[in-house]
Amino acid sequence: MVWLCLAWPVFALESLAPLPLSTNVDEAKRQLGERLFHDNKLSAQNNRSCASCHPLDHAAMDGLPRAEANDGTHSLRNTPSLFNVGFNFFYNWDGVVSTLEAHTEKVMLNPKVMNTSWSALLASLQADADYKKAFTQVYPTGLIKENIVDAMVNFERSLITPNSRFDQFLRGNQHALSDSEQQGYRLFTSLGCAACHQGINIGGNLFQKFGVFAQPKSLAKDPGRYSVTNNERDKGVYRVPSLRNVAVTAPYFHDGSAATLAEAVDTMAHDQLGRTLSEQERNLLLEFLTTLTGEYQGKPVVGGVVTSQ
Amino acid sequence: MRLPAYRPLFIVAGLLTALTYLWHESTSPDLERRHHLQEILRIIELHDAELMRDILLARAGLLPNYDALSKTGHALETISQDLLSASQSSAEMADTPLAQSAQQLSQTLQAKLTEVEYFKSDNALLRNSMTYFTKVGQNLDVKAKLPAKVERLWQLMFSFLETPEADLAQAIQRELASLEQHKSLPPEYTSLIAHGRLIVDLLPRLDVSLRGIIQIPIADKLAALQAELLQYSMSIEKRAQTYRLMLYVVALCLVVYLLYQFVRLRLSNESLRRAHEQLQQESNERLHAEIALRASEERLRSMTDSAHEAIISVDSLAKVVSWNRGAEAMFGYSETTMLGQPLLLLIPEHDAYIHDSILTRKSTNTDAGAVQLQGQRQDGKGFPLELSLSSWSRGNDFFHDGNYSRH
Numbered sequence: 079m080v081w082l083c084l085a086w087p088v089f090a091l092e093s094l095a096p097l098p099l100s101t102n103v104d105e106a107k108r109q110l111g112e113r114l115f116h117d118n119k120l121s122a123q124n125n126r127s128c129a130s131c132h133p134l135d136h137a138a139m140d141g142l143p144r145a146e147a148n149d150g151t152h153s154l155r156n157t158p159s160l161f162n163v164g165f166n167f168f169y170n171w172d173g174v175v176s177t178l179e180a181h182t183e184k185v186m187l188n189p190k191v192m193n194t195s196w197s198a199l200l201a202s203l204q205a206d207a208d209y210k211k212a213f214t215q216v217y218p219t220g221l222i223k224e225n226i227v228d229a230m231v232n233f234e235r236s237l238i239t240p241n242s243r244f245d246q247f248l249r250g251n252q253h254a255l256s257d258s259e260q261q262g263y264r265l266f267t268s269l270g271c272a273a274c275h276q277g278i279n280i281g282g283n284l285f286q287k288f289g290v291f292a293q294p295k296s297l298a299k300d301p302g303r304y305s306v307t308n309n310e311r312d313k314g315v316y317r318v319p320s321l322r323n324v325a326v327t328a329p330y331f332h333d334g335s336a337a338t339l340a341e342a343v344d345t346m347a348h349d350q351l352g353r354t355l356s357e358q359e360r361n362l363l364l365e366f367l368t369t370l371t372g373e374y375q376g377k378p379v380v381g382g383v384v385t386s387q
Numbered sequence: 388m389r390l391p392a393y394r395p396l397f398i399v400a401g402l403l404t405a406l407t408y409l410w411h412e413s414t415s416p417d418l419e420r421r422h423h424l425q426e427i428l429r430i431i432e433l434h435d436a437e438l439m440r441d442i443l444l445a446r447a448g449l450l451p452n453y454d455a456l457s458k459t460g461h462a463l464e465t466i467s468q469d470l471l472s473a474s475q476s477s478a479e480m481a482d483t484p485l486a487q488s489a490q491q492l493s494q495t496l497q498a499k500l501t502e503v504e505y506f507k508s509d510n511a512l513l514r515n516s517m518t519y520f521t522k523v524g525q526n527l528d529v530k531a532k533l534p535a536k537v538e539r540l541w542q543l544m545f546s547f548l549e550t551p552e553a554d555l556a557q558a559i560q561r562e563l564a565s566l567e568q569h570k571s572l573p574p575e576y577t578s579l580i581a582h583g584r585l586i587v588d589l590l591p592r593l594d595v596s597l598r599g600i601i602q603i604p605i606a607d608k609l610a611a612l613q614a615e616l617l618q619y620s621m622s623i624e625k626r627a628q629t630y631r632l633m634l635y636v637v638a639l640c641l642v643v644y645l646l647y648q649f650v651r652l653r654l655s656n657e658s659l660r661r662a663h664e665q666l667q668q669e670s671n672e673r674l675h676a677e678i679a680l681r682a683s684e685e686r687l688r689s690m691t692d693s694a695h696e697a698i699i700s701v702d703s704l705a706k707v708v709s710w711n712r713g714a715e716a717m718f719g720y721s722e723t724t725m726l727g728q729p730l731l732l733l734i735p736e737h738d739a740y741i742h743d744s745i746l747t748r749k750s751t752n753t754d755a756g757a758v759q760l761q762g763q764r765q766d767g768k769g770f771p772l773e774l775s776l777s778s779w780s781r782g783n784d785f786f787h788d789g790n791y792s793r794h
Contacts, residue, residue: 093452167457176461268522273515276452283457285508291581311505351515352581354574 093276096245103232106216111233119202122193132160137326137381143334147190156334159327164235166282171332172303173317178231196223239372239379262366270351279320287315291352325368326381395648402641413630416623427470434463435605445510460500467496485615492608499603506596513589516582523579551590559587697791705730719765734760
């Protein structure tokens with residue numbers, strides 16, 4: 079007599095989801111947005127564009143611990159990668175706005191970032207016959223504030239990095255991840271990383287206190303989400319960042335205090351999960367995290383510090 | 388004289404203006420906006436139900452990730468902004484109980500979304516700790532020298548997860564504290580104690596927060612706004628109804644007035660036609676009389692012209708009105724010279740006679756018989772003449788005819 083035992087895998091609720099392979103943004107608007115994105119006219123001193131801090135060939139972030147303010151005297155928070163920004167539900171480290179439109183406008187008007195004003199920006203773009211013509215062709219209402227934001231948002235929504243090896247794995251290709259990477263993935267969920275880093279963007283849809291079980295080493299005087307809500311419990315609370323392309327977007331955390339991914343993983347395990355990782359566990363996790371690197375326009379995303387112009 | 392003639396025109400123009408105004412006021416106002424608001428309320432209701440479903444799923448650990456919940460929250464936030472702008476976009480709606488209700492609903496929604504955000508954060512932590520606790524329980528390290536009652540910790544914890552009561556929480560805290568005292572505790576137990584404390588602390592709070600979210604009176608606010616919307620719709624519809632009634636009355640007035648003007652026109656047309664007929668008749672008669680008169684005058688003229696005697700007609704002022712060829716031959720004056728000239732020119736010495744017989748004998752139409760007088764020609768020579776006088780009247784005019792013959 080033969081007992082045939084079939085061990086059906088228990089279908090755990092998949093808390094992570096793959097990115098779509100394409101977006102359906104309007105191509106003409108996207109192109110217009112792309113042009114604006116790279117145009118220095120968007121800053122008051124004509125000295126920086128969106129691409130200055132979000133260079134698309136450098137993982138759409140500057141690689142610096144903290145971004146430099148327009149006036150050079152302030153240090154802002156760490157610049158997050160702009161890739162897959164359309165899948166976030168909150169923007170900025172403190173989630174001060176919840177739409178990409180509001181966020182785009184906020185960054186442009188922020189005196190420490192682009193420092194422009196609508197009157198100045200509109201005047202400078204109106205002076206350019208090419209822009210005027212392009213806007214009139216794409217938008218019936220022509221070159222106005224709402225359309226500038228819309229074009230940029232269309233471009234930002236097009237900044238997706240699909241087809242990472244992990245996404246291929248999620249889509250059913252069991253060979254996309256090596257054994258150790260798959261172990262790393264299982265560890266990622268069993269350790270509890272996936273409690274917060276979940277969803278299509280592996281983060282970006284939740285707020286969490288930075289330091290649940292222990293205080294992280296550097297907590298510069300930053301009130302976190304408290305500055306938005308004025309609620310005591312939001313002190314030191316930040317948006318859970320997306321882990322997509324995490325291996326190429328060093329340094330880490332809102333203040334750039336973790337220079338390497340290994341350091342960030344250790345801090346997260348210790349301070350957020352109340353755990354101490356073994357060498358092997360950390361390496362498996364790191365291996366898994368590198369599989370989250372996707373492709374922008376068919377080319378793998380690469381990171382690195384941007385050499386200043 | 389002019390104003391009364393234009394009066395009907397003014398009245399009709401006035402009535403038409405009133406009609407236009409009333410028509411404008413009687414159209415159902417804000418219809419599109421009211422439908423839009425209605426649609427917004429429906430969407431809020433749906434999204435709110437979706438949000439509650441996902442929150443309960445999340446609490447039960449059955450929600451795969453927070454994307455759907457965040458998306459619904461996001462949609463509710465957007466629609467709540469739409470609600471605000473839709474309820475305040477028209478001047479009539481602003482500051483009405485309707486707009487206030489909309490504002491209340493929007494604020495309640497915002498408050499709920501804020502609470503949901505905290506719930507999400509806490510729930511993520513709690514689920515993680517619960518998972519960890521269960522996992523360590525499944526792989527109890529029997530080799531490790533732990534207090535004998537360590538199983539009791541899990542028993543207590545499972546009861547606590549079922550019913551988070553305060554005495555259970557205290558019992559767990561005691562167990563955790565005694566576990567902490569244990570020397571050479573394996574590292575996962577250090578984590579276990581931390582997670583256990585987090586569960587004991589967070590679970591009751593999370594349930595309070597969940598109950599709070601469930602009790603946020605979105606449905607009540609929705610119903611209140613629905614009622615206000617209905618009330619508002621009814622009030623403005625009533626107003627429009629009144630205007631419609633007035634529109635009907637004014638239209639009726641216009642028709643009646645036009646009918647009245649039509650009848651008047653018909654009547655005056657009739658009298659005009661009659662007057663015209665009468666006039667025509669009169670003018671025909673006059674024409675006939677004129678023709679007869681002409682004929683008789685013509686006859687008279689040919690008779691007088693052919694006579695060798697002078698025949699002169701004068702009016703009541705003794706001015707010459709007709710002068711025949713006989714007179715021309717007798718006195719030497721031509722007709723054109725004499726017409727309108729006083730008769731005195733012909734008989735200068737008999738002014739008293741002229742006065743008596745012509746200027747005062749107004750009504751005489753009898754033949755006075757022939758009178759012997761001294762006449763005077765154009766060249767100044769006098770000569771005796773015999774005048775026979777007759778007179779007639781036509782209307783108010785007196786005419787005297789003189790028949791002169793030379794001796």
